[in-house]
Amino acid sequence: MSTTIPTIAQAAKQIAAKQLSPVELTQACLERVQALDNRLHAFIRLTEERALAEARAAEAAIMASGPSGPLHGIPIGLKDIVDTKSIATTCQSKLLQDNIPDSDATCAEKLAAAGTVLMGKLTTHEFADGGPSFDLPWPPARNPWNTDHFTAGSSSGTGAAVASGMILCGIGTDTGGSIRGPAALCGIAGLKPTYGLVSRAGVAPAAFSLDHIGPMAWTAEDCAIMLQALAGHDPRDPASANRPIPDYRAALGGGIMGLKIGVIHHFHETDHKVSAGTQHGITAAIATFRELGAEIREVQLSPLQDWVACGSLISIVERAAAYEEWARTRLPDFGERMRSRLMLSAFVSGVDYLQAVRRRRELRAELQAAMAGLDVVLTAVLPGEAPKIDDVPKWDVFQQPSFMMPFNVAGYPAMSVCSGFGAGGLPVAIQLVGKPFQEATVLRIADAFEKATAFRDHRPSFT
């Protein structure tokens, strides 16, 4: 790994030992933003002065009494659908380009309380849907492994900024894959937690019952550190779970001997066949897990298309309900892709929606039964490497069933882990899915895989 871009774990250790100053670290990140972001477009708004002030404050506090935790003095970014008090939160939309929230989203508040340094607001797809779009007030983010290529979305800026080392970690949101997709194409780690584990309060909705907030970072260990700060009950979120929060980082490093991993072969081999590079990454990952002592089994679920139909109908309707007022009065002010998504709701009846919600209960029960006796299941994240940014189909929801949507439908924790590089030299990934609130197990397996392979040693070359 480049010595100039530490992980959170490495930086925290150096900061605690007073070998690294939060101000120096922040300045190094700002220099990377200045050097790279004219090509990557990962930031909508850079909060440079605030970042330096927070870094100086962190440094003073650490010099006086040591770090309050591993995130103290760590530069982060927030996807621009996360409310930030007195900093514009635009949702990448003309409709909100002057929107200045008067309070922080809970996740922003928690990361600030952990001592992080806010570098700025990150590019997204408009209202976390559609994309890439070229008709919005800001351009789409570009993939740091090859800027002609897509990052996936909608946490596109977070993926690009973390992979290129402009920030050490960031917030993503995930309604049908918006954390895991950019994590996969940008070659980083991204965890969609269990529904309700991380508060949605203050984050613009995409689809209320499918929305998740979670960490994106270079490694699983860094995701564990971030999740520790983010998880917990919040009365501001009606879906928030009230459960004890384990020590996620303490769960790492114990090996995976005897753990049971189910592989949903038919998802990525039959229902939606992945590229040779992605399949190779999956096959090699399974071999690595076997070598590490895990037991591999086969899992059979309903066809991927069933899960995607269920999730898509729910998503279309919930999004339309959230944005109906603007859809009726200001439709031309949305970008083309978001406008098209909103129009789809006209063709989904109330009964269609409720049949999808009934199907959701059945599918969730099916996954629960299939995972009895297993610790995680494994499939693809995306079918291949990042496509060219101008070659992303607008109606992919009908053409390419998503490997990620099933776990939004179920609400189960799911993580994208880099599993190598495809024929084009761009990252490919595997998806690990745990049982509800078993993020510690998912992170433990992801961490063991990262440490058994060399994929974390390789950053985009121009950094």
Add this chain to the structure above:
Amino acid sequence: MPTRITDDAFEYLIARAGLTLTDAEKAELKTVCDGIAAMAERVRKPRGRMAEPALTYGFAEEDL
């Protein structure tokens, strides 16, 4: 892809949703509304009248 929806039904649904669309938007939308119909068929299974939706909820102690 030819659509099975009639022009009248299409216009009614767009109007009922309160949307004002251009002719180009309507033409594009017609190419995908059968995809929505296919999804709506796919979530229908023989499940009988008693099958509950996922959003069925109960009151917790803190609601009382």
